[in-house]
């Protein structure tokens with residue numbers, strides 16, 4: 001179980017803005033999380049515009065949450081000198097939700113060309129948890145190979161696949177359950193999460 005933790009949350013340009021909104025909300029209300037380093041790729045902004053009708057980078061976290069949070073530090077993806085770009089900065093875990101095939105490819109091959117890729121590279125070299133919530137279908141051989149490469153380097157491949165056995169009634173409920181699974185995986189079990197209880 002994590003306590004007093006610092007989490008990096010990155011959002012890239014794959015479909016699934018609702019998951020990004022829900023995980024940010026869950027991290028903000030979680031008293032065990034003291035700091036959230038938040039990075040959104042340029043292409044994720046395009047997806048936010050399509051899926052949530054949100055535009056622009058300024059105040060994005062506030063727009064997603066409906067309020068500001070002192071826990072959140074948002075970084076431009078171009079700021080390669082941000083705190084999370086260095087292994088000397090203590091980060092308990094990094095989650096990329098959703099993770100595009102492009103960002104997966106860059107991480108799997110060590111490109112570190114923007115802050116998201118560099119922060120992920122740092123997590124791998126420092127042997128810190130890195131959760132890649134990849135989203136694409138169908139998968140080609142390059143995607144499959146990159147997932148294997150990233151997994152071999154220490155990342156957890158956590159595909160954005162919602163559960164149906166909990167009978168979600170809304171997309172928000174579906175997203176919340178997925179987010180709970182991700183957070184439980186890094187040591188932040190969520191109150192109210194569905195747990196399978198066979199008779």
Ligand SMILES: Cc1cc2nc3c(=O)[nH]c(=O)nc-3n(C[C@H](O)[C@H](O)[C@H](O)COP(=O)(O)O)c2cc1C
Nearest residue numbers: 012013014015041043044050100101102103135136
């Ligand atoms: C509406 C929309 C949905 C997209 N969905 C996906 C997706 O599910 N998976 C994916 O790998 N790329 C998807 N893309 C393409 C990525 O945004 C694109 O490959 C981009 O270069 C990823 O850049 P990033 O990883 O720096 O965010 C989508 C693009 C748009 C505009």
